[in-house]
Amino acid sequence: MPDLKTELTKVINQWNTNEEPNTMTTQPAHPNVKNNVTRATFNHVRDNPGGTRSDAAAALIPLGFNASSVTSLIGQMVRQRLIREEDNKLFVNQKE
Numbered sequence: 001m002p003d004l005k006t007e008l009t010k011v012i013n014q015w016n017t018n019e020e021p022n023t024m025t026t027q028p029a030h031p032n033v034k035n036n037v038t039r040a041t042f043n044h045v046r047d048n049p050g051g052t053r054s055d056a057a058a059a060l061i062p063l064g065f066n067a068s069s070v071t072s073l074i075g076q077m078v079r080q081r082l083i084r085e086e087d088n089k090l091f092v093n094q095k096e
Contacts, residue, residue: 035064037065037070037073040060040063040065041065041070041074042082042083042092042096044056045074045077045090046092049090049091049092052088052089052090053090056070056071056074056090057071074090
């Protein structure tokens with residue numbers, strides 16, 4: 001009966017011959033990002049004070065942004081106090 005070392009060596013050699021080479025390359029974290037809906041939403045509210053959520057969504061849809069993303073981000077920005085909402089009108093609390 002072969003010893004344990006011999007058998008383990010055989011198994012390790014089999015694993016090494018069956019392995020495929022690592023072909024993964026390092027890529028940027030978000031290679032397909034072409035826009036920034038968060039920045040565009042904030043900038044729209046900043047540049048158009050007094051608008052509503054639906055006004056912002058309607059203005060950003062032609063730029064390729066999803067209306068639900070825009071309105072959701074506005075809600076998050078209001079909760080984080082980046083934007084304030086007075087009588088359904090939006091205003092920024094800071095420049096950027």
